Amino acid sequence: MATNRPDRQRPTLADDADRPREDRRARNRRETLRELKAAALDEVREHGPAAMSLRSVARRIGMSAPGLYRYVDSREELLTTLIADAYHDLADHLRVADGHDAKASRPDDSPITDRPEPQPTYRVATSADVGDRARAVALAYRQWAVEHPREFALLFGEPLPDYAAPVDGPTTQGMQRLGSALAAPLVDAWHEGRLRVHPALTDARLAGRLAPMAEAVAGLGGHDVPHGVHALLLTTWGRLHGQVALEVFGHHAWLFPDGCEQLFRAEVEAVLTDLGLIPLPSG
Amino acid sequence: MATNRPDRQRPTLADDADRPREDRRARNRRETLRELKAAALDEVREHGPAAMSLRSVARRIGMSAPGLYRYVDSREELLTTLIADAYHDLADHLRVADGHDAKASRPDDSPITDRPEPQPTYRVATSADVGDRARAVALAYRQWAVEHPREFALLFGEPLPDYAAPVDGPTTQGMQRLGSALAAPLVDAWHEGRLRVHPALTDARLAGRLAPMAEAVAGLGGHDVPHGVHALLLTTWGRLHGQVALEVFGHHAWLFPDGCEQLFRAEVEAVLTDLGLIPLPSG
């Protein structure tokens, strides 16, 4: 349907990068967009993703609701950029815990830039033992989730209805960066020959499906990681994630009203033991 | 505020049990309520919890939206009963997989009764080896989740905003029944002296918090289960749950477009190995 809008092509969040140069209007636009996304993020943090309404975001930045549509295609698109940004922020935290710089390895089109520098409690030198690195990353995963519960829900709660993340879209990029940050210590552990892979994970029927993963973690340390390790990366992630998800979504609140850190630390030690990265403590 | 409603006390979902007897009106009411909840469940199954609207439920059963308020206090209350029912249905599936009858051990006020009898693919005799029982329960957990993704989201996705499940409320009951169904094989395994508990889980600081759990799983096989086992129940649940949650919420879809059963089966074998219930396969 042909609309009467004279805008040749309304630039929205998606294609905001390729504009001529720092026009005066362009600068205003960039600032408004930044303010808009910050307000939306605040909204999510206070009331959760489901309650993020465009109208209240508009009120927050002193704008009318229809005006937002000059900057955003829809509520869903706005949520999508928040998701991508949250992925990157979580990945940053994990990378810092693993001894790297935060923003390094971020793609140029990082969605929102005015977040504080991530400073995880659990940090480790890049040269540290892979077991210690894995522990730091695992603890940082939980810490970020506990400190950003609503953003964690944004990433790992119920997905948007009928929303399929576009391949090579911003969310997929953030997701892959998260995956790499999680995988790094374990991949290095495998290269040191210290990773114990359960035989069931090396099943041939699994191997065929894991080809795309080889590409995703290729940047970490060569393409020669076997499929069994890929499967182990997925299951280890799931093992940590389940623990965190149950806590953040309140299913352990009746037992641990002020957090499950003790339980999680214990589980992490069990994970490291099962992976073969630390010996079974005497007990 | 005093309303003009002459109804002395509008009976809603909460207190629908204690009515005189099978009046004619009472029968109609019961049937309408059943139809209403069934329609709401269908709505959740088709479009997800977030999209379950009272008005569309009303349309579905040929009623006006305000009319629903004769049967339901609010949208949230309706969702709460669906949650409780879903907990029970999942627990039923697990119990059947573990060789028990479905509806046995259900409290009398089972929320919705017209679900099909659960028939998990993975079923095992009550007298089976605890390892086989644990495997069957784990596989049934995933199977239910994959077959009822929206209900799984209802239980384990983002919780309702600011909703705290009332202690001894219907959802808590269902939750505890789910916990018992999950725990049963492992508790029996401990009684057989076959459960390997990681030393980190027996930490004294954890033990103090786990007292409420002793009560919850007391019915399974005596009160003498140590706290380390309680902690192990939680972490093992989390280990399975994380795997399932990542799959159901679509985070593995780019690798396994038609399901992660292979990966999950492999992880279950690893779990059983780590628990000491099966020997490490040669590989």
Added chain:
DNA sequence: TGTTATACGCGAACAGTGTTCGCAATGCAA
């Protein structure tokens, strides 16, 4: 049987949502 209190269902209404349309005003380039 008739009367009365209760239960039920509905239409109208209120406040809120996402989104579209068309008009006015502004900023930029020619």
Added chain:
DNA sequence: TTGCATTGCGAACACTGTTCGCGTATAACA
């Protein structure tokens, strides 16, 4: 200055959850 692209807004539409007040059907009681 002229002309066009960009920006913002008010009105409107189709939704949502929820409340109110009125009629009607049912049950209990006389």
